[in-house]
Amino acid sequence: MAAKRVALVWFKTNLRLRDNECLFKVIAENDEVIPFYCLDNSLFQTTKFGFKKAGDFRMKFLKESLQQLDEDLRAAGSGLLLLSGEPGKEISRLAKETGAKSLYAEKEVAPEELETAEKVAGELLKLNCTFLTFECRNLFHSSDLPFPVGQLPEIFTEFRKRTEKAVAVRAVFPPPSRITSPQIAPLNLDRLNKLIPGDVTADPRAAIQFRGGAEAAYQRLQYYFYQTQALSTYKNTRNGMVGERYSSKFSAWLALGCISPKEIYQEVKSYEALYGANDSTYWLIFELLWRDYFGFCMEKNAQHYFLRSGNQQSKAADPALFNTALNNWITGKTGVPFIDANMTELNLTGFMSNRGRQNVASYLCNDLHLDWRYGAAYFEQQLIDYDVCNNWGNWAYLAGVGNDPRTNRYFNIAKQAATYDSNGTFQQLWLHEKS
Ligand SMILES: Cc1cc2nc3c(=O)[nH]c(=O)nc-3n(C[C@H](O)[C@H](O)[C@H](O)COP(=O)(O)OP(=O)(O)OC[C@H]3O[C@@H](n4cnc5c(N)ncnc54)[C@H](O)[C@@H]3O)c2cc1C
Incomplete structure (x- = not known):
């Protein structure tokens, strides 16, 4: 035998x-x-x-x-x-x-x-x-791309244009109905239990109370797509900062792979067949392409994303500083309400909106002139949805040392606050002391 x-x-x-x-x-x-x-x-x-x-x-x-x-x-x-x-x-x-x-x-x-x-x-x-x-990890399989990963376009728009129509998303693998295994001892979570304080709960003001696992991911998708049809207005709401409906909140589940981008893609297609396709349903896939792009960028350039100069060798600059300015940024005490509100949300919940992330990152790089990697490393600790490619890729991009380098990807914080939090709801939410 x-x-x-x-x-x-x-x-x-x-x-x-x-x-x-x-x-x-x-x-x-x-x-x-x-x-x-x-x-x-x-x-x-x-x-x-x-x-x-x-x-x-x-x-x-x-x-x-x-x-x-x-x-x-x-x-x-x-x-x-x-x-x-x-x-x-x-x-x-x-x-x-x-x-x-x-x-x-x-x-x-x-x-x-x-x-x-x-x-x-x-x-x-x-x-x-x-x-x-x-x-x-990705929506697209690397071997289906019309170029080797080593020749990935340096600009996202070029990547998108060359892939979104040309590359077919592969079929989803079905879950197994039966797995033959030797007897597996009950899951022993002692070490994790010892390491995680008993009272880790996100502040009640959190945009969403995340719960890990494939089942919770599936429930969130059902809610965002079918129960609320929030997907049909995603493009208009995605720059929001308050509440659980302005964006999908899929990121934490995607980061640990409790759900795959292919599963989400397939559901978007089913949703479109029922409720119709529009700019918003497309835009969720567009964002998943950004996610792919940062994954492929990491594969192409790996080491570069962890250097201060990113993949722009000429930009290596001053030594890193761990100073009061950084500490104030971390603790939400810069004195700039829009930045402080976002950092407070991050500290108390593990989450921050994309708009918030762009602003606090720009502030650290362009206003405080600090080494962007301290910001990225703090996010790595703090984010519930930390993903190595998305985090370091986005930070390098905003610091102007990643892909599509521009010397100054500057966000005018006051203008951003006036546009995206025009009546101050977000800032009031997070700058008020907890009762
Ligand atoms: C400085 C900085 C750091 C970031 N760090 C992370 C990180 O560690 N993990 C992470 O998942 N995202 C990161 N992002 C990207 C983005 O902010 C989050 O994915 C998004 O805010 C999560 O909320 P959501 O799931 O509701 O997003 P939605 O707007 O609903 O988007 C749907 C999905 O598309 C993907 N996506 C959206 N925007 C981006 C983007 N800019 N880059 C890559 N993928 C994107 C995410 O997987 C997201 O879940 C970062 C962005 C910035 C500016």
Whole structure:
């Protein structure tokens, strides 16, 4: 009798059963599958900028997403194994113990994530265990682009024009109905529970109370599309700053992969068939293209997004400063109400609107003249929807050192506040003391 084919499937930022090529392929190509997540020690470290890699809001969202994933896997006859420590060591130990001959994982593009994956692949090679990767993040598959990623256009509009009509979005992978696995021990969240303070809840003024997991993502989509039809007015409301309907709020679920952009795309198409297509339904896909673009930019330029000079070598400038100005920016005490209101929202909820993010980033770069990477690193700690490509890509773009470089991508804060918060509702909401 042929030996059983045992394989591992590593969940990272693809915490879902549906439209998950890793999971789909590992089940199709093996007899037994062991799904796991690895709580990487590096997630608990402080970066060279002095901030945590992941703050409490994101850790809580991650915990909820893992619980949901475990529940969904168990419903299919499997479960989620939670490893904790240094991935190379922990994963090779698991491969040895289970006799797995292959590991299926999401393809990485950012430097630290790539380095971790390469280390794991190296350890597994010693055990004759093959490391296989699949693209799970984007709407478009890189091999469907009309150019190699290395020749990605430097300007978003060019990328969009060359892709949006020419590239077909691939079909969504169906979720498995049954997964054959050895007995998987109950999900052990002790380490996470110890690390997350018990009282992590977003301020009641939050635009939305996020809950992690594929089920909550699906509910949000149902709400935003079908229950409220807010999608049909998205283009007009998307620059809003107050409340849960001005934008989709899909970002946190997309960041951990509780939902995929392909699933959202497919739902937009179903919605359009029912309620009609308009500029707004198109605009949500347009924003997902920005998301793809930053993903491909990272793949093309990886290291550059973490240098002060970005991919503009000529712009390397003064040494970084961690000073009072930065501290005031972080704590929402700059004295500029529009900036302070946005930073207060971020600090108390883990979320900030896109309009807010653009303004506080421009303020840090152009008014305070600080090293943009401190802003990006603070966002990395603080955002519930932190995504390495979106965060560092957007920051570099606004700092004028990323793609489509312009010497001064300046936002006039007073003018922005007058346009986007004309009656001061947003500023009053966040600058008033909590009662
Ligand atoms: C300085 C800065 C930092 C940012 N950091 C992040 C981050 O860490 N994680 C993150 O997901 N987004 C980031 N963004 C992009 C954007 O602000 C958020 O995706 C958006 O505000 C999330 O709210 P939403 O889901 O309601 O967006 P919607 O307006 O409903 O958009 C739908 C989706 O499109 C994508 N999207 C929208 N705008 C952008 C954009 N500018 N770049 C890339 N994707 C976009 C997101 O996945 C979003 O969920 C950043 C923007 C700036 C200016």
